Amino acid sequence: MFRKRFVQCLGILTPAILLAGTTPALAGGKKCTPRNDGDRTEKVRQAIHGGRAKNVILFLGDGMGDSEITIARNYHVGAAGRLTMDSLPLTGAYTTYAVQEGNPDLPEYVTDSAASGTGWATGYKTSNGRISSVAGSTGVAPYTTILELAQAAGYKTGNVSTAELTDATPAVLASHINARGCQGPTNMSSCAVYKKLNGGPGSIAEQLVDHKVDVLLGGGKGRFDQIIDGGPYAGKSVVDSAIAQGYTVVTDASALATVKPGQRVLGLFNSGNMSLEWTGELAQPFPGSGPQTCVEDQRPANEPSLADMTSKALELLDRKGKSAKGFFLQVEGASIDKQDHASNPCGQIGENIAFDKAIAVGLAYAKKNPDTLVIVTADHAHTSQIIDPVPSNQTDHPGAFSVLITADGAEMTVNYGTEPPGSSQSHTGSQLRIAAQGPQAANVVGVTDQTELFHTMARALGLE
Ligand SMILES: [Zn+2]
Known part of the structure; x- marks a missing residue:
């Protein structure tokens, strides 16, 4: 019944345990005991570098709390396995509350x-729904973002997501608006003062393009096909305004592959959010769904993977030479969050693994370019939790759940219980992992707040 990837625990014995003479107990659990790496003091010391970075790559897993990482790890590489994102040498926790x-x-x-x-992109707290704008403000009230500072200082800039490019995470870097829903020129009912017709900077789609971000890759073509209502490009679509401002616009993976460095690129690979990598049964109320293994490789080939988009973004942003200005790149794994909302464990895990593969691309770049600060973090915690197996008589078990057969060949029960089954599940308020390597990476160690990430990145690029 188990698929080929069934590996059981991958851990191995440590010499310390052997020496301690506990061999009679080894038969039970020895395979599940992870490797002990010994004294890591020198490794940690070697990972600490102050000073400036040439490049910053921020990997942002939307809704990727500790439970989401653990679920993905257990499922894909087993409880004693490690994901690529687990390999960064310096790790801390950060708080994420809004105001x-x-x-x-x-x-x-x-x-x-x-x-x-807004917190990590600008260094300031704001209220839910606001895109790099001041909480409580009624006019156009922007906070300057790390991408804007980097761009003004001569760095190249990139913004990549598996969501619509106008969704909150990519939006906060190069747009300012009071309501996150104001994504295209015809979605502006909550954002009148920002409308171009009223002399404002326009919707999120318009602002992303008008900011001339060098690399914009993701979904959301439907927003960019809307017609602009004011300013120099009134009557044109946002896509046409992008072309008029020097963008090469591509809409599938093969066209993306042909884009050459030196071109400003807008890649829109889906009318909405990009397609999911994996599918499976949704979590269900008692008796739950599963036991199941996920159906992998479901993304249509005309949509690039997040790893492919990351690789292309790095190719386009990279500048050779020690004295050349580098780049700031944000890469978002967006649908970890969206599938957590949907109580879809396989969808969620598939997006988390796709995000992990994109991180591997970033780390390979950083290996060749060690003057690159790489950060891996998330933006808020979420619903899914690993719980004890639900007994067959517990018909009143709260929430929805699904049983997954992991890479260990064991059953893992995942629960979605922040909202009634069938409803969109809710974010949660826990602190999150932040991990980093490269110049300034030591500043993620300990417990920080996500607004401090702005300062860490700004300091690395010499912007403050
Ligand atoms: Zn969400």
């Missing part, structure tokens, strides 16, 4: 991606 729109002096303990993104 209240009606009283910005009070915290909002559960953040969304807009307020969270």
Whole structure:
């Protein structure tokens, strides 16, 4: 019944345990005991570098809390295995709360991606739903972003996501608006003062293009096909305004592959969010769904993977030569969050593994270019939890759940319980992992707040 990937625990015995003479107990659990790497003091010391980075790559797993990472690890490489994202040498935790729109002096303990993104992109807390704009403000009230600072200082810039490019995480880097829903020129009912017709900077799609970000890759073509209502490109679509401003626009993986360095590129690979990598049964109320293994490789070939988009972005942004200015690149694994909302464990895990593969591309680049600060983190915690097996008589078990057969060949029960089954599940308020390598990476160690990430990246690029 088990598939070929069934490996059981991959851990091995440590000499310390052998020496301790505990051999009679080894038969039970020895395969599941991870390798002990010994004294890591010198390795950690060697990983600490101050000073400047040439490049910054920020990998942002949307909704990728500790439970989501653990679920993906258990399923894909087994409990004693390690993901690529687990390999970064310096790790800390960071807090993510937002502030209240009606009283910005009070915290909002559960953040969304807009307020969270504003925190790490600008260094300031805002309220849920706001895109790099001031909580409680009624006019156009922007906070300057790390991408804008980097661009002004001569760095190249890139913004990559598996969501619509106008979704909150990519939006916070190069647009400012009071409501995250104002994604295209005809989605502006909550954002009147920002409308181009009213002399504002326009929707998120318009602002991303008008900012002339060098590399924009993701979904959301439907937003960019909308017609602009004011300013120099009134009557044109956002795509046409992009072409008029020097962008090469591509809409499938093969066209993306042909883009050459030196071209500003807008890649729109789906009318909405990009397609999922994996599918499977949704979590269900008692008796739950599964036991199941996920159906992998479901993304249509005309849509590039997140790893492919990352690789292309790096090729386009890379500048050779020690004295050349580098780049700032953000890469978002967006649908970890979206499939957590949907109580879809296989969808969620597939997106988390796709994100991990994109991180591997970034780390390979950093290996050749060690003056690159690489950060891997998330924006808010989420619903899914690994729970004890649900007994067959527990018909009143709360929430929805699914049993997955992991790479260990064991059953893992994943629960979705922040909302009633069938409803969109909710974000949660826990602190998150932040891991890094390269110049300034030591600043993620300990417990920080996500607004400090802005300063870490700004310092690395010599922007503050
Ligand atoms: Zn969400």
